[in-house]
Amino acid sequence: MGMGVAASLLRAGHEVCGCDLRAEARGEFAAVGGEAVARPDLLPPDLGALVLLVVNAAEADEALFGPAGAVNGLPPGTLVLGSVTMAPQAARALAARLSALGHLPLDAPVSGGPARAREGALSVMASGSAAAFAAAEPIFSAIAAKVWRLGEEPGVGSTVKMVNQLLAGVHIATAAEALAFGIRAGADPTMLFEVISASAGSSWMWQDRVPHILAGDDAPRSAVGIFVKDLGIVLEEARTLTFPLPLAAAAHQLFLAAAAAGHAGRDDAFVIRVWQALTGIPLPAKE
Amino acid sequence: MGMGVAASLLRAGHEVCGCDLRAEARGEFAAVGGEAVARPDLLPPDLGALVLLVVNAAEADEALFGPAGAVNGLPPGTLVLGSVTMAPQAARALAARLSALGHLPLDAPVSGGPARAREGALSVMASGSAAAFAAAEPIFSAIAAKVWRLGEEPGVGSTVKMVNQLLAGVHIATAAEALAFGIRAGADPTMLFEVISASAGSSWMWQDRVPHILAGDDAPRSAVGIFVKDLGIVLEEARTLTFPLPLAAAAHQLFLAAAAAGHAGRDDAFVIRVWQALTGIPLPAKE
Numbered sequence: 001m002g003m004g005v006a007a008s009l010l011r012a013g014h015e016v017c018g019c020d021l022r023a024e025a026r027g028e029f030a031a032v033g034g035e036a037v038a039r040p041d042l043l044p045p046d047l048g049a050l051v052l053l054v055v056n057a058a059e060a061d062e063a064l065f066g067p068a069g070a071v072n073g074l075p076p077g078t079l080v081l082g083s084v085t086m087a088p089q090a091a092r093a094l095a096a097r098l099s100a101l102g103h104l105p106l107d108a109p110v111s112g113g114p115a116r117a118r119e120g121a122l123s124v125m126a127s128g129s130a131a132a133f134a135a136a137e138p139i140f141s142a143i144a145a146k147v148w149r150l151g152e153e154p155g156v157g158s159t160v161k162m163v164n165q166l167l168a169g170v171h172i173a174t175a176a177e178a179l180a181f182g183i184r185a186g187a188d189p190t191m192l193f194e195v196i197s198a199s200a201g202s203s204w205m206w207q208d209r210v211p212h213i214l215a216g217d218d219a220p221r222s223a224v225g226i227f228v229k230d231l232g233i234v235l236e237e238a239r240t241l242t243f244p245l246p247l248a249a250a251a252h253q254l255f256l257a258a259a260a261a262g263h264a265g266r267d268d269a270f271v272i273r274v275w276q277a278l279t280g281i282p283l284p285a286k287e
Numbered sequence: 288m289g290m291g292v293a294a295s296l297l298r299a300g301h302e303v304c305g306c307d308l309r310a311e312a313r314g315e316f317a318a319v320g321g322e323a324v325a326r327p328d329l330l331p332p333d334l335g336a337l338v339l340l341v342v343n344a345a346e347a348d349e350a351l352f353g354p355a356g357a358v359n360g361l362p363p364g365t366l367v368l369g370s371v372t373m374a375p376q377a378a379r380a381l382a383a384r385l386s387a388l389g390h391l392p393l394d395a396p397v398s399g400g401p402a403r404a405r406e407g408a409l410s411v412m413a414s415g416s417a418a419a420f421a422a423a424e425p426i427f428s429a430i431a432a433k434v435w436r437l438g439e440e441p442g443v444g445s446t447v448k449m450v451n452q453l454l455a456g457v458h459i460a461t462a463a464e465a466l467a468f469g470i471r472a473g474a475d476p477t478m479l480f481e482v483i484s485a486s487a488g489s490s491w492m493w494q495d496r497v498p499h500i501l502a503g504d505d506a507p508r509s510a511v512g513i514f515v516k517d518l519g520i521v522l523e524e525a526r527t528l529t530f531p532l533p534l535a536a537a538a539h540q541l542f543l544a545a546a547a548a549g550h551a552g553r554d555d556a557f558v559i560r561v562w563q564a565l566t567g568i569p570l571p572a573k574e
Contacts, residue, residue: 088472111486123486148482156474160482163469167461167488174457174534181521182450184530185375187443195435195447199398199410201454203490234468243471243566247461250537279530 001110002053003028004117005083005143009051010034011120012142017044019063019070040070049079049139053110056229057090064098071101079104079135083124085165085230087237088155095128095154104132107154109161110144113222121145125164127156162237165230166248171205172227173251173271179210180275189284190214209269216286218266225264227255227271288397289340290315291404292370292430296338297321298407299429304331306350306357327357336366336426340397343516344377351385358388366391366422370411372452372517374524375442382415382441393419394441396448397431400509408432412451414443449524452517453535458492459514460538460558466497467562476571477501496556503573505553512551514542514558 006018006029018029018036026036037043040063043050050070054060060082064071074080080098082091082105095105106128116122120143126133127150140147150156178201182192193210196202212218231252238245258264258271266273276283293305293316305316305323313323324330327350330337337357341347347369351358361367367385369378369392382392393415403409407430413420414437427434437443465488469479480497483489499505518539525532545551545558553560563570 125482125486146485150478150482159469159472159474160479162472163465163474163479164483164486164488166465166468167483167490167493170461170464170534171458171488171490174454174461177457177532177534178450178453181453181525181528181530181532182446184528185446185449185524187446187450191437192447192450195412195437196451196454198433199412199451200491200495201451201458203454203458203493204487206454206490208487237472238468241468241471243468244562245464245468246537246541247457247464247534250533254533275531 001083001114001117004114004119005051005053005122006034007032007118008120008143009139012138014138014142017047019043039068040064040066041068041073043070043073045073045075047074047078049081049135050074051081051083051139053083056084056233057086057094060084060086060094064094071098074103076102077104079106079132079139081106081108081136081139083108083110085109085161085233086158087233087240088158088162089237089240091158092155104129104135105154106132106136107157108136109157111161111164112145115221116145117143124148125150125157125160127151128154162234165227166234166245168205169227169231169234169255170247170251171203172209172268173254175203175206175210176213176254176269176272176275179213180272180279180281183281183283184279209267212267212269213272214284216284218263218270220265220267222268223265224255224258224268224271227268228252228259228264231255288370288401288404291401291406292338292340292409293321294319294405295407295430296426299425301425301429304334306330326355327351327353328355328360330357330360332360332362334361334365336368336422337361338368338370338426340370343371343520344373344381347371347373347377347381351381358385361390363389364391366393366419366426368393368395368423368426370395370397372396372448372520373445374520374527375445375449376524376527378445379442391416391419391422392441393423394444395423396444398448398451399432402508403432404430411435412437412444412447414438415441449521452514453521453532455492456514456518456521456542457534457538458490459496459555460541462490462493462497463500463541463556463559463562466500467559467566467568470568470570471566496554499554499556500559501571503571505550505557507552507554509555510552511542511545511555511558514555515539515546515551518542
């Protein structure tokens with residue numbers, strides 16, 4: 001996601017310095033004309049904004065406040081866009097810490113995946129101060145097709161993103177369960193896809209992910225491991241709130257099972273490998 | 288569903304005789320100009336086609352082959368449209384029995400609910416012989432917006448419908464789980480509905496059912512008890528096929544829990560009452 005966002009900002013005419021631990025990511029960004037550094041404390045001293053696209057709250061804390069963190073080098077009043085899927089409580093704590101230092105935090109998780117990030121067409125679910133929204137305007141216009149303005153309270157953006165990930169994760173696992181069952185019952189998977197896509201059983205994820213299975217292509221657009229993480233965040237927050245989520249918990253177990261079977265890095269639709277491993281159903285082969 | 292289909296056929300100019308055990312249903316059909324009888328063996332002797340819209344395979348068997356069943360009164364070669372959600376194996380057995388008697392069975396479960404039935408705008412997922420499809424043409428044009436022609440083998444229509452019901456049931460329960468969790472986490476449910484409807488977490492059922500919850504209106508368009516039944520059919524067929532369905536099983540338990548709490552006859556979106564009962568979350572009130 002970070003690469004796509006950085007490239008979209010560059011394309012829109014911004015000066016962009018990327019930061020990634022991985023040399024190949026820095027090389028890839030250099031190849032499209034960007035600069036990149038290996039550590040957050042090596043970022044230029046005159047940043048107008050910092051866009052955080054890391055995997056979780058712990059990485060966000062490390063990138064900002066760790067030994068090689070960026071926060072000490074930020075000019076006063078810097079916009080910090082927290083585009084990280086994290087628990088709302090973590091988003092609120094991060095915003096409070098940044099505000100206390102005089103910066104402008106925006107709780108702004110994104111949705112759409114790496115492909116939409118490259119096109120500058122993400123959805124952003126954002127909450128924070130009017131000043132932070134104003135400062136984020138030129139960034140949003142470069143990276144987002146849709147910005148949801150969800151009020152002044154940090155944490156609302158992360159709450160909405162968390163609820164979205166709950167639904168998205170359960171829907172992917174359910175698409176896999178249903179397609180696998182249909183195959184076992186003797187239905188043609190392409191026919192099933194076509195009929196269900198036009199019926200009451202359809203979902204955004206059914207329409208987006210099932211074609212990966214039909215093509216036999218498990219190259220990761222978004223990986224099984226991401227939902228091990230995201231549904232993990234959802235379930236941790238639910239435990240903190242003492243709230244039962246039986247469907248999210250069952251779906252999480254299925255992504256864990258797929259990861260256990262060696263598929264953590266494969267496309268998330270291939271959570272269907274769990275049923276393949278258990279039942280031996282045939283899946284479409286890659287052409 | 289039966290009432291809507293009968294009324295649509297009447298509106299299209301067909302002579303229609305309804306059959307329902309309930310006197311109020313017969314009265315309702317008489318009020319729109321139709322005839323109705325209380326028992327299948329009292330149907331007119333010159334039927335051109337029999338459309339079966341009952342709750343399950345046992346009722347279909349009873350209506351056709353029971354002591355007051357219709358089958359003995361049918362003219363040779365009558366089309367029998369099996370628009371019943373049932374296990375594919377039951378659909379195949381029913382078709383075989385009707386074919387052996389010289390009739391024209393069509394495995395033709397429908398989707399869309401009572402509202403679409405009244406409008407003559409159902410979806411039909413059908414499989415059977417070319418002769419049965421030809422005989423069904425005038426009926427389909429009166430009752431359906433879309434007919435899926437899924438080949439000559441009886442059972443395929445029922446398989447597709449079963450897979451659709453698996454997805455639909457899990458999606459309704461997931462919509463309820465996600466909305467309830469969002470409410471507990473402090474999000475405004477109307478805002479959640481709007482953002483998620485335009486995001487990757489959306490589903491046909493999310494968009495159709497969540498408005499019932501937001502309006503606080505649990506009058507049944509389709510009831511909790513229907514998914515206790517339909518996911519029951521799905522799980523029974525899966526057990527017969529020795530196929531594990533962890534998500535469908537979890538969703539079935541939630542509909543059962545809602546039914547246990549007294550909501551079997553209420554709108555299926557109100558499976559959310561399970562979380563309300565457990566956690567005390569506030570739900571929108573009826574205006």
